[in-house]
Structure formats: structure tokens, C-alpha cells
Amino acid sequence: MLLASKLLAFREEAAAWLSRLGSDQWRRPYPADKLLATIEAGVVFMVRDGDTTAATITLTPEAEEGLWTEEELREPCLFINKLTVARTHAGLNVGGRLLDWAGDRAYRAGAKWLRLDAWTTNTGLQSYYLRQGFEHVRTVHQGIAVNGGPRVSGWLAQRATRPAEHGFTDETAAPDRAA
Numbered sequence: 001m002l003l004a005s006k007l008l009a010f011r012e013e014a015a016a017w018l019s020r021l022g023s024d025q026w027r028r029p030y031p032a033d034k035l036l037a038t039i040e041a042g043v044v045f046m047v048r049d050g051d052t053t054a055a056t057i058t059l060t061p062e063a064e065e066g067l068w069t070e071e072e073l074r075e076p077c078l079f080i081n082k083l084t085v086a087r088t089h090a091g092l093n094v095g096g097r098l099l100d101w102a103g104d105r106a107y108r109a110g111a112k113w114l115r116l117d118a119w120t121t122n123t124g125l126q127s128y129y130l131r132q133g134f135e136h137v138r139t140v141h142q143g144i145a146v147n148g149g150p151r152v153s154g155w156l157a158q159r160a161t162r163p164a165e166h167g168f169t170d171e172t173a174a175p176d177r178a179a
Helices: 002-020 032-040 070-074 094-108 123-131
Strands: 044-049 052-060 077-085 113-118 135-139 155-160
Touching (some): 094 113
């Protein structure tokens, strides 16, 4: 539960920062049971800088329902979610390096694509992902969000996986093969 509390605190810190920027992203609480399920599934990763947690990312073979087509889901891919960098580490390219780590890990798992869905109205975040080499696939507005209410995170993007020098020491087990 300590990890779940830390992740929820990370999300709250990011939501407050986004709110100061004028975004409504992550204002609705994320269901703790869903977060705990991702932790138990072993798909949540943390970046440590000494005793400090600098960032977190979820890298999963599970797509959120209603976003990707059946044809797209037949391609081997992994999905990133909830990429969050502590404000203490903002501006140090931790997020970019973490995306490279995720693409490298996905590549080693045999995935062709690293995919994500971003907040539909957060154009700054969308531009960030485009600068990180992702290509916009489409925007989905229909459906229900994981935490209730209308879908708000339907800007879909992907980039090809590849080996990468990200500079992190990966202490996790080798990734499972992507389906």
C-alpha cells in the first residue's frame, strides 16, 4: 500500500501543477483499486534518485477499452500510462529518458509499437509527445473514462520501439514477450 499511496501522491502533485497551468487533467481521482491492480501486475515502474522517487510510469500490454482498433491490437505493442515526473526533477529530461527506457523495454519484449493515450485538451502534452518522436494516430472522444465520466484521454499516439541509451540502471526483471 505504500507504493499505491506514493503513486496517488505523485498524481495529486501533478494534478495541482497542471491546474496551475490551466488544465483540468487528472482532477478526477483515479480509482485506488485500479492503481493497486497495476502495481500487483508488476507494470508500474519508479525512477529513484537516491532516496527520492523522481518519476513513475506504467508500461502494460493492456489497452484501455475503446481506444485502439482490433487491427492495431493485433500488432505487438506496449502502452504507457501515468507518466509522472516529480516537480523536483522537472526540466531534467527525466520524462524523455523514461520514454526511451519504455521504448527500449518494449523493443526487448518484441513489441513493434510504444503507444499512449493523452489528455484530449492538453495540447502542451500532445506537443511534448510529438517532440519525443510519437506520431498522432487519431483522437477518440466517445466512451467512458476509467475513473468515470466522459472519455478525456483519447489523443492516441505511437512510436516505433527501438534500443535506446536512456542512462537509467534498470533493476527490474527482463520484460515478458509482447503479444
